[in-house]
Amino acid sequence: MAQKPEFLAYLNGRLIPNTEAIAQISDGEPRRSSGLYDAERTFNGQVFRLRDHLRRLYRSLEHARIDPGLTLNEMEAATLQVIEANRALMGSGDDLVLAQVV
DSSP: OOOOOOOEEEETTEEEEGGGOOOOOOOSOGGGOOOOEEEEEEETTEETTHHHHHHHHHHHHHHHTOOOSSOHHHHHHHHHHHHHHHGGGOOTTOOOEEEEEO
């Protein structure tokens, strides 16, 4: 029996199966363990106000003094890459909910 295709996620510069997208959330320093996320969805395959969402996320990251490791432009490109990589798995009228977790 053929295995069902799996949605892909972006993690540390690579597209990987969503079930493998696991990141360590602590470096062992409790006072340094923190993170932020933002989520948005697509409508007709296009992300709604992606740039606005990312600007808000990056303002929060700056305030929290968290380096996301990507520029805002790179995060935008990675988000769009995830959409394109998963487009073939979407049916007519399907949309995605996306989240950037830093």
